[in-house]
Amino acid sequence: MPPPDPGTVVSAAEPPGRGPVLEVLLVFLRLGLTSFGGPVAHLGYFRTEFVERRRWLDDKSYGDLVALCQFLPGPASSQVGMALGLKRAGWAGALAAWLGFTLPSAIALMLFAHGVAEWSALASSGAVHGLKVVAVAVVAQAVWGMAKALCPDRLRAGIAIAAALVVIAAPTSAGQITAIVLGGLVGRWALRLAHLSPATHQDDGVGRRRGALLLALFVALLIVLPALAAAQTSPWLGAVAVFYQAGALVFGGGHVVLPLLQAGVVPPGWVSNDAFLAGYGAAQAVPGPLFTFAAYLGAAMPAPLGGWAGGLALLVVIFVPAFLLVAGALPFWEAMRQRDGVRRAMGGINAAVVGVLGAALYDPVWTSAIHSRADFGLALAAFGLLVHARMSPVLVVAIAAAAGWLMAL
Template sequence: MKQPHRIDSESPASPLADGVGAIRSRGTVLEVLLAFLKLGLTSFGGPVAHLGYFRAEFVERRGWLDDKSYSDLVALCQFLPGPASSQVGIALGLGRAGWGGAMAAWVGFTLPSAMALILFAAGVTQWAALSHSGAVHGLKVVAVAVVAQAVWGMARSLCPDRLRAGVAVVAALLVLAVPAAVGQIGAIIVGGVVGRWVLTLGHLPPAQHRDYGVSKVTGAILLGLFIVLLAVLPMVAAAVHSPALSVLAKFYQAGALVFGGGHVVLPLLQAGVVPSGLVSNDVLLAGYGAAQAVPGPLFTFAAYLGAVMPSPFGGWIGGLALLLAIFIPAFLLVVGALPYWESLRQRDGVQRAMAGVNAAVVGVLVAALYDPVWTSAIHSRADFGLALAAFGLLVYARLSPVLVVLLSAVAGLMFAA
């Protein structure tokens, strides 16, 4: 395996001065862990905000890489399925302190929110009345506003023309007609096929990329492992009739196929756990609302679901098991793709297919906004008014999601009283 290129950023010949952006110096695993732990405790606001925090911390304050290298890394992680901000963090840790740094970055950024959601799940499990309380109903209602905000923003950026808007509509109709994981995956595949063969996009200019110390052989092994697990896990689960392995396969599949950010993981996970009776819609949406009030990546919602599930999951073991299952694809993809990024981004067909996939993702999220989010949360005019107010506070007043979630929980208590 190649080692990352080392260079002194103060040297006049430093690539940091000419935009190539090699690593300034090697760091330690502990340094990476502490840096990302701080962000894991304070990074509220979703993936876009996370990327802003990362830039301020690692480009401006610490100087681990330059702006061009950071922008290039963000582009790669938005191109790949999975949680973009977590993948950027994994790559930053890899570049700073090797494989240990990649793991330290993920642990530091992910565990604070995962632990908070597992604790919330413990409360829901121990006190069954909590899931039917006014505060939890307020969390379910605010989920309507959060998903609506995601649809609003994603539609504007990912469906800029009639063709992609049409792909989104067809995807939504397909998911509503086939309300299961197969409908959602089918919609994403249809979007990719339409984009590949019908869309017209401009060719991207070539660019120079920094070396993260991952050889093409290592990258190929990781990408191959990603594909093998995606294909084999469901078949093995079916062959051995293992409910636990089936759940792990569904969460791995969700982590491997989610395009467009953490909000899109909701419909895939809902289709994986609600129809089978592992988790009720009410409990699922309560956790999703709570996930808006904690820092870090939204994919840690998987830890909440694992903690509220019945045996063999449940509690800390179940939460951490499903947390790993949903994040493993992100790790394999981003590290495996780094040495191939230039050739990937230069393929016009890949770019067109991804544009179609992103449009289909908007449709998948539209369908989820109706079922299960709307149907499980909006039961009265008061509920609709609260959801509308929360949407206005998020989109137009631009209040922090944490504050909006807390206000909605208080409003839910007041309505119940």
């Protein structure tokens, strides 16, 4: 029997693993080229495409999948995409979904990194300064939205403030991890949340034994890679450890990868702080996941890192934890989400993440970009366009780059 046409509506009752891999790749490639607006918008695009149009799954199943990926560390929209590919066409489907959704943005950012490296004047131009200023507005918007969603009570607001103070006092990756762990401990023992009702069992095509192996591999790499990097002098091994750790510890959204990566790549001199923030600003103007910022950083690094090889390699590394977690957690999710202690700990972790990102808003984002009243005015205007006018981030980035160029004349 021939495979269905990519545009064919498929029955929701069709079991996972029946769709062709090429269908998954083409659908996610189109989404990767057109899905502007960040992770929340991505989840809306996915629901329209896979629940309403193609009927790969129903609303309840999609909602449960989104809840899992928001519970786990990592880029939620990318993890939802990987899980949809896994359900639809097995392990090859998960890879196809990731490639289609990620590569368009990654290639655009690597081209930008090559442009900055090829034309040194570009890195110090007014347009690039505008990208650094718009990063202030983007991170401020992320802190604003996350604080309202993740710190709805005094306890979690206090956890966020304490986490910010910890990171300000210890502005390293160790300080950030410490703040997140302490937030989880406080949440576990002090937070009170309503108990969830039981969920019906779903077969996701991943057995518990295989899921446990994937989760064990996730933890092993998180421990072994930093240890190997500390024992060796290889820049490649050091970069792999930094990017894997960043991908494994991002709770609360893609913007949280900013402080983790900045603490890992700027102090060793792999990427200058100005180039880092310029790339972060440019990452707001591309569709697809914000984690593709890793491709820019990899391409911008000096030899023996850098170039297309460095960009693609570190792009893969930062997404590996996301895949291991979502595929490994799928068979355990129904039991895990019922544990009140786990949910309370996650509530504390998410609140601490708000504080970590708030500290990053000050240093390095604000301190590196805002040098004059004009800079502050541009950042404030960009924030207003994003939050109150609800303008597309792509347009806001273009406006800020043009304004930065005009201010430099």
